Amino acid sequence: MDFFQELFLPPSADHLHLIKFLLMVIYFIHLPFIALVIGGTFYSLWFNVRDGGRNHPIYGRLAYQVLEALVFNKWAGLVLGVLPLLVIILISGQIFYDAPIAIVPFLSYLTIFTAVGLSLVYAYQASFRWRENNYYLHLLFGVAGLGMLLLAYLLFSGVTSLQLDPGRWFLIRKPTQLLFSWNVMARFVQFTTAALAFSGAAVLFFFFHWQGGRRGLEENYATYLRNFAMGTALFFTLLQPFFLFWNLITLPSISLSEAVFLLAILVIMVLAWVGLKLWRMVQEKTARRGVSVFVLYLLAFVLMVVTDHFALENAIENHSALLISRAEEVQSRLEAEREARRTSAIKVDLELGKKVYLNQCITCHRFDQQVVGPAYNQVLPKYLDRQEELVDFVRKPRKIDPALPPMPQLGLKESEIRSVVAYLLKTFREQQNNSTAK
Amino acid sequence: MRIIGKVIIASLFLLFVGLVVLKGYSWQQNRKTPPQPIQFSHEIHVKKVGLSCQFCHTTVEKSTFAGIPSLQKCMTCHEKVATDRPEIQKLTRFWKDGTPIPWNRVYRIPVRNHVYFSHKRHVKAGVECATCHGNVEVMPVMKRQRELQMGWCVSCHRANNAPDDCLTCHK
Structure with missing residues (x-):
């Protein structure tokens, strides 16, 4: 039937x-x-x-x-x-x-x-x-x-x-x-x-x-x-x-x-x-x-x-x-797709990235220590040349380290995802440069 | 005659009003959403965070009981996450005092001393958690969805060619 x-x-x-x-x-x-x-x-x-x-x-x-x-x-x-x-x-x-x-x-x-x-x-x-x-x-x-x-x-x-x-x-x-x-x-x-x-x-x-x-x-x-x-x-x-x-x-x-x-x-x-x-x-x-x-x-x-x-x-x-929960999922997926199609509308804004980091990511992640999720200093190096992969991961997180709880889907907009990724990688690079400079 | 008839009719209907009230009272006593010491939301943990059932109910595949997670498990994340929320502060207090959370049980087999039930068997046979517990991922408050009556168990056993011998459950 x-x-x-x-x-x-x-x-x-x-x-x-x-x-x-x-x-x-x-x-x-x-x-x-x-x-x-x-x-x-x-x-x-x-x-x-x-x-x-x-x-x-x-x-x-x-x-x-x-x-x-x-x-x-x-x-x-x-x-x-x-x-x-x-x-x-x-x-x-x-x-x-x-x-x-x-x-x-x-x-x-x-x-x-x-x-x-x-x-x-x-x-x-x-x-x-x-x-x-x-x-x-x-x-x-x-x-x-x-x-x-x-x-x-x-x-x-x-x-x-x-x-x-x-x-x-x-x-x-x-x-x-x-x-x-x-x-x-x-x-x-x-x-x-x-x-x-x-x-x-x-x-x-x-x-x-x-x-x-x-x-x-x-x-x-x-x-x-x-x-x-x-x-x-x-x-x-x-x-x-x-x-x-x-x-x-x-x-x-x-x-x-x-x-x-x-x-x-x-x-x-x-x-x-x-x-x-x-x-x-x-x-x-x-x-x-x-x-x-x-x-x-x-x-x-x-x-x-x-x-x-x-x-x-x-x-x-x-x-x-x-x-109702399914209908909302479908709705937000459609919105995300629509936004992704208008690539010109997606702006990478480091200020926005910083805001997202402070509002959301910081609950579980710090650069120098493991909180709930792993420390950025450990996991970011592999994404340095593969920014798109990190964007994909934030958009749809999957479990990598079996010892840690899975990262939730954050429901961020495409521009927020791209901005926070740019912010994280930039901050990480700066910190590395500083430490090598010292 | 006229008055007697009236009285009889009125008392007949009143009798049934009384019976409905009694039934309502007995239904009320057996609450589907027992009050809990902490307003834990399955919706947030399953739908938003994306935890699987086994992440917290670790023994569901290995034991007759699914298991309630220890406070330690909660604190893996909640030592740092959402510490500003009042419900999490309650949780932290239990943790600091070293007392377990006195959760109230939602599901219980009605004649529990006479029935053997194993979560492990059912999970191994491929029964979804939702078959008995409903769609937990959309429950901000845990609510009992099934009354676990014998007739229901038996119909599902028969529909799935599981044994329906008395000794399967009444050991």
């Missing part, structure tokens, strides 16, 4: 910051939509099977209307479902540049599964027109689409879980290896149950509040739908804290921080608020708080995405530092 690696360049610090933020925004657009598609398809199939193709006055209509309200249309599927995944591939390729993780291939499989799953769901939606002619084929589209999407988001749970565990990056090569860990299971169950709860809240919102609510709903139909939506939303919301906690305790320790715990508490509190509101709605038998439940659920999604963002930041802190 080296081919993928070559598509990307190492990102700099600012760039890395920006794309991580962008990734968070894209998750926030993408995940609630996928949650609605999964929840909408599941509920639609549920009603469809109960209807059994007999055109029951409630179930038959609900199967179509719930699906229509929650999956929107195929353009939404393209823009909110597939395109974000393509952007996520591009961003992840940069964030995980040169990391021993097969992130781009895994995300590519995910994108293919999602695209196929969404197409099947929209085919299921379109096939309501000829449902009477071939009920089972119609149902098959829905079941296959839902299955494909569930598979895709199992893979998604696997990829996001692996991202948070750098120790396992080099161990996981095949997508099947991704799926077997407690954290993946916890994430998958958390996402699917959140999807079902959020879809329930969305049904309340889209049928009873959006643009003043749908008109022309008969009373018993509306009552059934409202009770169903409130009941499922409440039931799956009450399961959330358990799965959220399960996810948290199975996260690798490296991805945790105080912020992750605080955000997790915040998510639980928002969900508690939703739960209490839904309970009141069930008791009062109204859909009155539907808007706030829907909006609070969106907020819970934002907080969950932000929690994961912090966990990712913690997990890849070391890898990001490495990338």
Whole structure:
């Protein structure tokens, strides 16, 4: 898969910051939509099977209307479902540049599964027109689409879980290896149950509040739908804290921080608020708080995405530092090359040389004694006629005497290197002349 | 009924808030960056100065322990280098007092009395230091990168055809 690696360049610090933020925004657009598609398809199939193709006055209509309200249309599927995944591939390729993780291939499989799953769901939606002619084929589209999407988001749970565990990056090569860990299971169950709860809240919102609510709903139909939506939303919301906690305790320790715990508490509190509101709605038998439940659920999604963002930041802190350090190296090498090309700009200035000597070299080197590095009087004679070699050595030091520590790369500019070399050799010659003169 | 339901829902969520707090507390107790007597930076010594790991951790190829360098090793350079910095002055004080630096350990095998681990074997087999310790050259402060759990050891052993017999580690 080296081919993928070559598509990307190492990102700099600012760039890395920006794309991580962008990734968070894209998750926030993408995940609630996928949650609605999964929840909408599941509920639609549920009603469809109960209807059994007999055109029951409630179930038959609900199967179509719930699906229509929650999956929107195929353009939404393209823009909110597939395109974000393509952007996520591009961003992840940069964030995980040169990391021993097969992130781009895994995300590519995910994108293919999602695209196929969404197409099947929209085919299921379109096939309501000829449902009477071939009920089972119609149902098959829905079941296959839902299955494909569930598979895709199992893979998604696997990829996001692996991202948070750098120790396992080099161990996981095949997508099947991704799926077997407690954290993946916890994430998958958390996402699917959140999807079902959020879809329930969305049904309340889209049928009873959006643009003043749908008109022309008969009373018993509306009552059934409202009770169903409130009941499922409440039931799956009450399961959330358990799965959220399960996810948290199975996260690798490296991805945790105080912020992750605080955000997790915040998510639980928002969900508690939703739960209490839904309970009141069930008791009062109204859909009155539907808007706030829907909006609070969106907020819970934002907080969950932000929690994961912090966990990712913690997990890849070391890898990001490495990338930034590489980008800086590349930058300074380019600058040095540019400077070296403009040879006319390089001035040899003995005053500058003296300054460099006093600021840097003197820490380890003196002329007449060994400090950390060898005395100049011992090593300079061999460079007297080979000034260029000394310039090369200062530019890129290597170990010569195994008994001494290596000389560090000093990060000097070309003119500084040439000046200090000139200064050292000149001073050395003068000292020699003086001693012979005496 | 209405009140009872409310109380049940609220206490369910509160229970999980409590559990998250407990988990956070136990995580906090096992710090990844234990406080150190001297703010030693691996970044400066590895990336800037260009020292290899073995320059200080001399016994990593020869012994089960990688070894922490003696004060004498530090003073090879720091008798003269950067003597104006406060952290180096702390170092010099330890040197003059003749007391070793009380470093706090960052990595420890969780059930240390039951596991035999040898650095020598792993280095000889070509395992990079970074596989377990992360990219130390960009760490201004040493931070534990892996928790050294058994499952992780075993997966790496299997992936590299190293023995996965119990007696390999539990001697």
